[in-house]
Amino acid sequence: MKTGAKTLIEALQREGVDTIFGYPGGVVLPIYDELYDSSIRHILVRHEQAAAHAADGYARASGRVGVCLATSGPGACNLVTGIATAYMDSIPVVALTGQVPTGLLGNDAFQESDITGITMPVTKHNYLVKDAADLDRVVQEAFYIARTGRPGPVLVDIPKDVSTGVVQEGRPVPETVSLRGYQPTYQGHVRQIDRALDLIAGAERPLVYAGGGVVLSEASAELLEFVETAAVPVTTTLMGLGAVPGDHPLNLGMLGMHGTQSANYAVTECDLLIAVGVRFDDRVTGKIETFAPNAAVIHIDIDPAEIGKNKAVDVPIVGDVKAVLQALLRRMQKRGDTANWVARTNAWKAQYPLRYRDDDRLRPQYVVEQLSDLLKGEGIIVSEVGQNQMWTALYYCFKKPRTWITSGGLGTMGYGFPAAIGAHYARPDVPVVDVAGDGSIQMNIQELGTVAQYDIPVKIVILNNMYLGMVRQWQELFYDRRYSYTELPSVDFVKIANAYGVEGLRVDEKAGVREALETALATDGPFVLDFRVEREENVFPMVPAGAAINEMIGVRQR
Amino acid sequence: MKSHTLSVLVENRAGVLSRVAGMFSRRGFNIESLAVGPCEEPNMSRVTIVVNGDDGVVEQVMKQTNKLIDVIKVSDLTKRESVERELALIKVAAESGPARAEILQIADIFRAQVVDVGSKTLVLQVTGDTEKIDALEKLLRPYGIKELVRTGKIALLRGAKTVKSSK
Numbered sequence: 001m002k003t004g005a006k007t008l009i010e011a012l013q014r015e016g017v018d019t020i021f022g023y024p025g026g027v028v029l030p031i032y033d034e035l036y037d038s039s040i041r042h043i044l045v046r047h048e049q050a051a052a053h054a055a056d057g058y059a060r061a062s063g064r065v066g067v068c069l070a071t072s073g074p075g076a077c078n079l080v081t082g083i084a085t086a087y088m089d090s091i092p093v094v095a096l097t098g099q100v101p102t103g104l105l106g107n108d109a110f111q112e113s114d115i116t117g118i119t120m121p122v123t124k125h126n127y128l129v130k131d132a133a134d135l136d137r138v139v140q141e142a143f144y145i146a147r148t149g150r151p152g153p154v155l156v157d158i159p160k161d162v163s164t165g166v167v168q169e170g171r172p173v174p175e176t177v178s179l180r181g182y183q184p185t186y187q188g189h190v191r192q193i194d195r196a197l198d199l200i201a202g203a204e205r206p207l208v209y210a211g212g213g214v215v216l217s218e219a220s221a222e223l224l225e226f227v228e229t230a231a232v233p234v235t236t237t238l239m240g241l242g243a244v245p246g247d248h249p250l251n252l253g254m255l256g257m258h259g260t261q262s263a264n265y266a267v268t269e270c271d272l273l274i275a276v277g278v279r280f281d282d283r284v285t286g287k288i289e290t291f292a293p294n295a296a297v298i299h300i301d302i303d304p305a306e307i308g309k310n311k312a313v314d315v316p317i318v319g320d321v322k323a324v325l326q327a328l329l330r331r332m333q334k335r336g337d338t339a340n341w342v343a344r345t346n347a348w349k350a351q352y353p354l355r356y357r358d359d360d361r362l363r364p365q366y367v368v369e370q371l372s373d374l375l376k377g378e379g380i381i382v383s384e385v386g387q388n389q390m391w392t393a394l395y396y397c398f399k400k401p402r403t404w405i406t407s408g409g410l411g412t413m414g415y416g417f418p419a420a421i422g423a424h425y426a427r428p429d430v431p432v433v434d435v436a437g438d439g440s441i442q443m444n445i446q447e448l449g450t451v452a453q454y455d456i457p458v459k460i461v462i463l464n465n466m467y468l469g470m471v472r473q474w475q476e477l478f479y480d481r482r483y484s485y486t487e488l489p490s491v492d493f494v495k496i497a498n499a500y501g502v503e504g505l506r507v508d509e510k511a512g513v514r515e516a517l518e519t520a521l522a523t524d525g526p527f528v529l530d531f532r533v534e535r536e537e538n539v540f541p542m543v544p545a546g547a548a549i550n551e552m553i554g555v556r557q558r
Numbered sequence: 559m560k561s562h563t564l565s566v567l568v569e570n571r572a573g574v575l576s577r578v579a580g581m582f583s584r585r586g587f588n589i590e591s592l593a594v595g596p597c598e599e600p601n602m603s604r605v606t607i608v609v610n611g612d613d614g615v616v617e618q619v620m621k622q623t624n625k626l627i628d629v630i631k632v633s634d635l636t637k638r639e640s641v642e643r644e645l646a647l648i649k650v651a652a653e654s655g656p657a658r659a660e661i662l663q664i665a666d667i668f669r670a671q672v673v674d675v676g677s678k679t680l681v682l683q684v685t686g687d688t689e690k691i692d693a694l695e696k697l698l699r700p701y702g703i704k705e706l707v708r709t710g711k712i713a714l715l716r717g718a719k720t721v722k723s724s725k
Binding site: 116117120121124125128145179180181182303304305308309 | 568569572573576577580581584614617618621622624625626627628629630
């Protein structure tokens with residue numbers, strides 16, 4: 001006989017879990033007791049939200065399922081933002097929560113919260129385990145659901161008496177999971193693939209619009225082969241950055257609200273839009289009626305519900321992006337003549353490059369450019385949310401998938417730092433840098449305690465403008481410069497870092513940027529860089545809310 | 559905009575109904591009626607949902623419902639030959655002799671049964687499609703409906719076909 005807690009740990013080990021991010025509490029004591037001498041490494045965070053983000057960052061950096069653990073009630077509730085973040089970006093995470101004993105369920109017991117009810121809208125699926133004998137099956141299903149099909153977070157809620165309950169040893173564990181209500185489609189329909197190929201062969205101005213689905217499906221090589229074989233320019237979403245090398249001649253960069261001019265013009269003028277692992281999010285499309293108005297649309301996605309949700313589609317292909325791209329490549333016989341079109345998009349790229357005022361002031365774009373130049377695409381870049389995120393997306397040259405980790409769908413400030421911790425444990429071999437704003441970093445700054453305790457070599461680059469910069473930008477542009485509650489007083493981030501035992505450096509001059517970044521990257525442990533940047537710098541290009549994406553402001557007009 | 563009747567086979571597990579209903583409400587889909595109960599398979603339940611919307615909305619409803627892990631199959635019965643029934647219990651005021659007689663006559667025409675007789679009220683039970691029950695309700699309203707309860711629509715495909723067997 002063994003306990004439910006031991007059964008749980010063994011089930012996690014069968015799933016190949018090597019790291020758990022968590023925070024202990026009353027009803028998870030039996031689980032923590034089992035963890036004490038288990039081979040699974042547990043990273044103690046300073047707030048449960050960070051555990052969920054770290055598990056998410058681990059998953060994004062590695063492609064494996066990230067795992068977090070929290071106690072019942074407040075612990076579980078604190079995971080919710082992290083779970084919702086993972087859900088919006090389709091990230092495989094298994095969240096384990098303790099629960100009050102089954103006999104007290106529904107009784108408003110101490111630290112009870114209905115976490116399966118609370119997380120129903122933000123999980124792919126969730127479980128309340130009422131019998132220790134179910135733990136093996138539930139854990140197996142949870143990991144299977146999290147990582148297959150369109151990935152997503154799964155929560156498993158475990159009452160204390162289930163952890164302490166007894167399970168017979170040596171019970172066989174099923175080899176495969178079979179759920180009659182869950183049968184994802186991986187192979188694209190051949191007839192639709194051939195219809196797509198007909199459109200591709202006949203298109204004069206085709207454009208690939210690629211997103212996070214390419215990264216999730218590990219389909220970067222196939223995508224690159226496809227755009228090169230078919231000679232089609234490509235633009236990626238925020239989530240798709242790195243799926244195609246940023247400096248590839250066919251890559252037009254990011255599209256959408258803060259997209260490049262060449263990408264947004266290409267969308268507006270293309271006659272065939274090949275949407276790959278994307279969901280036509282409003283931050284991408286702007287005014288949906290004018291998004292790719294002249295184009296036939298091919299949409300490849302593993303989730304049938306995304307096809308036709310926001311934009312009518314001519315050729316729907318439900319399937320795994322990698323498998324569908326392979327089929328397209330296999331069956332492609334003829335490509336369209338795209339030479340003129342490629343030349344045109346290249347001319348836009350040359351004519352409308354990203355630009356900012358490169359004077360002697362310390363501007364945030366310059367910091368990101370220098371970071372890009374130093375890491376040469378070899379590190380993992382994590383961001384917070386807001387201006388810091390957009391400057392990084394625009395000015396850092398991503399060369400490989402899974403080297404860019406950001407909260408796209410939910411837009412969670414405070415995500416980056418804990419996600420960077422998770423990314424480090426997934427890829428301890430590469431430098432991990434969190435690009436932050438002074439607002440975002442203060443949302444989970446307590447994690448300095450975690451990086452100090454475990455000597456986690458995450459570097460934090462704060463683009464400090466003493467504002468909630470993106471909101472301030474909107475106030476400047478659309479609210480008559482009425483900066484309502486967006487100004488933040490100066491904070492001595494170096495002192496805060498030092499108080500936790502972490503090194504830090506403040507940089508006020510442009511001339512000091514490169515050296516400071518080099519110092520941080522050369523340091524073995526964690527490092528905080530506080531860059532005092534131009535306070536009212538804006539992110540451009542920008543498409544105002546509700547406008548068509550070719551109607552950008554802050555750019556040289558056509 | 560039109561009503562669609564969806565037949566949804568689900569795992570018979572705790573929380574399934576709240577998963578389905580919660581998804582409808584958070585995505586802004588309107589449920590006109592919902593009926594749930596056991597079906598021919600011991601571990602499954604059948605939920606019959608009537609939703610209002612254009613074809614695009616109903617397609618989204620079906621796809622999003624299908625995504626729920628505990629949902630086994632979703633079918634739109636509206637486009638196919640099906641039998642649809644609803645049951646209502648109507649407590650209607652029937653104090654005076656003439657009123658009572660008229661109500662009984664109406665009940666007879668609608669093949670409604672009297673399932674409870676009180677000194678001041680009658681309870682009628684009626685089955686049929688939605689329109690029939692609406693019509694009876696309308697006719698009884700002038701007499702004073704004290705209470706009314708409807709089950710929500712349930713439906714099955716006509717003939718040998720079943721929701722499970724058909725694509």
